[in-house]
Amino acid sequence: MDSVRVRFAPSPTGYLHVGGGRTALFNWLYARHHRGTFILRIEDTDRTRSTEEAIEQIFASLRWLGLDWDEVYRQTDRFDRHREVGEDLRNRGAAYEEGGALWFRVPREGATTVRDLLAGDVTVQHSELKDFVILRSDGTPVYNFACVVDDHDMGITHVIRGAEHLNNTPKQILLYQALGWEPPLFAHVPLILGPDRSKLSKRHGAGSVLDYDRRGILPEALVNFLARLGWSHGDQEVFSKEELVALFDLPGVNTSAAVFDDAKLLWLNHEWLRRTDPHRLADLLAERIVTLGVADRHAVEAVGRERLARAAVLLRERGKTLVEMAERARPYLPGPIPLPPEAAEVLTPAVGPALAALAERVTALGDPSPAGFEALLKGGAEDLGVPIKALAPAVRVAVTGSRVGPGLYDLLSVVGPEVVADRLRAAARWIKERR
Ligand code: GLU
Numbered sequence: 001m002d003s004v005r006v007r008f009a010p011s012p013t014g015y016l017h018v019g020g021g022r023t024a025l026f027n028w029l030y031a032r033h034h035r036g037t038f039i040l041r042i043e044d045t046d047r048t049r050s051t052e053e054a055i056e057q058i059f060a061s062l063r064w065l066g067l068d069w070d071e072v073y074r075q076t077d078r079f080d081r082h083r084e085v086g087e088d089l090r091n092r093g094a095a096y097e098e099g100g101a102l103w104f105r106v107p108r109e110g111a112t113t114v115r116d117l118l119a120g121d122v123t124v125q126h127s128e129l130k131d132f133v134i135l136r137s138d139g140t141p142v143y144n145f146a147c148v149v150d151d152h153d154m155g156i157t158h159v160i161r162g163a164e165h166l167n168n169t170p171k172q173i174l175l176y177q178a179l180g181w182e183p184p185l186f187a188h189v190p191l192i193l194g195p196d197r198s199k200l201s202k203r204h205g206a207g208s209v210l211d212y213d214r215r216g217i218l219p220e221a222l223v224n225f226l227a228r229l230g231w232s233h234g235d236q237e238v239f240s241k242e243e244l245v246a247l248f249d250l251p252g253v254n255t256s257a258a259v260f261d262d263a264k265l266l267w268l269n270h271e272w273l274r275r276t277d278p279h280r281l282a283d284l285l286a287e288r289i290v291t292l293g294v295a296d297r298h299a300v301e302a303v304g305r306e307r308l309a310r311a312a313v314l315l316r317e318r319g320k321t322l323v324e325m326a327e328r329a330r331p332y333l334p335g336p337i338p339l340p341p342e343a344a345e346v347l348t349p350a351v352g353p354a355l356a357a358l359a360e361r362v363t364a365l366g367d368p369s370p371a372g373f374e375a376l377l378k379g380g381a382e383d384l385g386v387p388i389k390a391l392a393p394a395v396r397v398a399v400t401g402s403r404v405g406p407g408l409y410d411l412l413s414v415v416g417p418e419v420v421a422d423r424l425r426a427a428a429r430w431i432k433e434r435r
Pocket of ligand 1: 008009010011043147160161165
């Protein structure tokens with residue numbers, strides 16, 4: 001087989017959404033699996049609807065997903081070639097001018113069969129097709145025509161695209177035949193539906209690729225999720241990109257519609273947060289803390305990368321997205337913690353003096369490991385006369401402002417003795433002032 005050449009050919013008329021992201025991924029995986037070439041072709045022939053901003057969004061989305069392209073083209077750069085081929089079709093008698101536009105003459109007799117690698121054989125009687133415009137009166141090419149010329153000229157071997165294009169394919173095959181060109185192989189990937197099996201939309205949680213970044217989804221997780229939207233390998237759910245490259249091929253693509261499930265995306269994201277190197281996670285978290293306004297860059301830098309990596313490991317136990325993690329990161333950042341009125345349930349007058357005394361011991365703590373904090377608290381509970389089951393929740397609320405969170409001793413160890421001591425003192429004062 002000739003070396004594989006595939007393309008992703010988005011029209012830059014809006015954001016790159018889930019369906020487009022999946023098409024891009026399947027083409028990229030197919031190219032990488034077969035050590036072929038992945039081409040990005042911006043189909044900007046519709047000049048009224050295409051925008052530079054959308055083109056930038058497409059590039060940014062693919063970069064964020066980590067789908068690198070080997071060649072890039074803009075269809076508008078190829079108008080001369082499209083006109084030349086249009087002229088050729090006219091000379092062959094396969095196209096004619098009417099109303100200033102150039103029309104393709106569909107044969108009256110016979111039928112065309114698309115031998116699709118996924119959809120199977122799809123036959124259309126020519127009597128069901130009408131002649132169609134290939135060059136508008138302003139000289140710009142229409143999609144079906146520009147697509148054929150470009151796929152041919154770019155040596156595309158496999159056209160992998162959404163099933164919504166299947167009805168264009170007979171027209172494209174007729175164009176190949178009229179030009180005496182060999183058509184590529186076609187693989188139309190089944191549609192993506194919402195969980196209610198209606199057309200996928202925002203209301204199902206599906207957005208643009210970059211919306212997922214804003215929601216705190218990792219690119220690894222979205223790649224994994226998009227791959228599983230219509231492709232499977234046994235009952236495995238979690239795949240790294242390297243595994244996908246090794247395993248992805250067209251026979252694994254399902255032939256029925258895929259169903260979009262936002263809960264599954266969150267589950268996968270959680271899986272990927274847990275698999276991510278803590279230092280990388282620390283960097284992502286630092287950025288998120290700043291962009292969400294949880295704290296400023298200065299505060300994040302004061303924590304340091306090492307400590308932030310440890311905080312990230314605790315935060316990812318419960319956080320399903322980077323946003324959730326960042327929103328809960330406040331306790332790990334320097335400065336006081338606001339105490340809500342409900343804190344009084346555990347920050348009672350009876351524990352106030354014990355917290356103040358504990359603060360002094362924390363300052364002098366020689367071993368700030370989780371075990372060090374555990375020994376300190378348990379010892380404190382004994383000789384300060386407050387049972388550990390009252391002291392531990394009080395310490396947790398004093399340090400985090402909340403009654404839930406990761407293991408207390410891990411948490412204290414990551415926050416560190418200095419900040420813990422400050423917050424214990426602040427909580428003791430808070431109790432006093434409320435009396
Ligand atoms: N520009 C078309 C689209 O965005 C491309 C279709 C194709 O891949 O041929 O839907």
